[in-house]
Amino acid sequence: MSSPRTIRFTLNGEPVSATIMPHETLVDVLQHRFDLRGARESCGQGLCGCCTVHVDGKPVSGCLFLAVFADGARVDTVEGLARGDALDPVQEAFIEAGAFQCGFCTPGFVMMVKQLLKEHPEPTDEEVRHYLTGNLCRCSAYPEILDAVKLASARQAEAARRA
């Protein structure tokens, strides 16, 4: 018989635990146990990136990631990006560039861009396209998303110069 398990992990910096069934995915557990609605399931098959969260600093697709895999890990979601009322620079860049219409795909894109800019602080268009290939936007805001990445990258470089 399938029986529940307790997992413990760090969620957006806070230690948490949850009692889950082995077949539950991370995106389901975040949605239903922690009421975090940013990462959401759309295709459920790894095709669209709407469910992207970071596990131990790496973006993964939460719809194909068993919640038990998060046991002992650090999980970061879009809800953990803002500092109080101050949005993350990537979130601000998305708003300023108008990089969404319905916004369904946005949390996934934002989480990918966070990591993209860590790995490639000043990415070429080619690098952005390759890195974001797993994220689909049904409203087709791609040109504005590219603008948002450029804007966030420029702000980040500017902040680094000042620091």
Place this chain on the structure above:
Amino acid sequence: MKAFTYQRAGSAEDAARLAAHPGAMLLAGGTTLLDLAKCGVAEPDMLVDIGHISGLDAIAVDAGGATIGALAKMSAVADHAGMRAAFPAVAESLSQAASAQLRNMATIGGNLLQRTRCPYFRDPAAFPACNKRDPGSGCAAIGGVTRNHAVLGTSEACIATYPGDLAVALVAFDAAVRLGGRTIAVEEFFLVPGDTPAREHAIGPGEMITAVAIPASPAARRSTFLKVRDRQSYEFAAASAAVGLELGPDGRTIRDLRVALGGVATVPWRCRAVEDALKGTLLEPESVRAASRLAVEGAVAQADNAHKIDLAPRLVARAILSLGGLA
């Protein structure tokens, strides 16, 4: 997804013992297994998580070749500097596969064992006939929509394409799969469907993949992986070619050549006829194009996939010529 129990294996022996339970399956990154569990193709009662077995995720590259642990992540191998230098086709096969998210989750062992994307296979509710899922039930694809089905290595029982990219690069460079104590060439590891399409590879009961070993060679060092798809990225191959080229001291004579095809065959497809026709000859566009046609010798088209028979040799020729600086 149907409920299952979950067990963590502490060692390969532990995994073998747990996997002996009826209804048990090994679980690595889960990107194939959970996807298939959601479509109702895989219905495991127990998943045995091998992800906590220590020492199985190492990547070691030296003058003799590379050894990649079965649990190494696709992203780790794709980005590994030593792999990119000594085996560019292998690294490229991985960086062009799936998405950044999936490459962070999926393992090398799981990648080799990914299942076909045949849409009939993936939809048991709508298409009960599938000899791969249910031996003897028939094949819903034959006579159906076959645009992405195989033209090489097919049988009357199954025409499903092997979808993976990595194994295509591996078969080109004589790589081997380690199953604990036993080692088997990648070329012999994958089985053409014949009358038994449910049997896809040579893993025996109680065995698991522990590593992949690739011998170093000048051809592997000068290699490339070309992948064409129905859309520019994030798609399985319509056709792919892993090619390695070694030229003699004159810079024109083909000393060694490796050619393998993906996206067109039921298994990763080594094209020795192309290699043999060109080895020892001068690298010239005409002869390369002519010989590349041998890559699809014996191909059988279904209603919608004859284009693959044209596409694959062109890809092979383009890969050879670009490695030789002629395209």
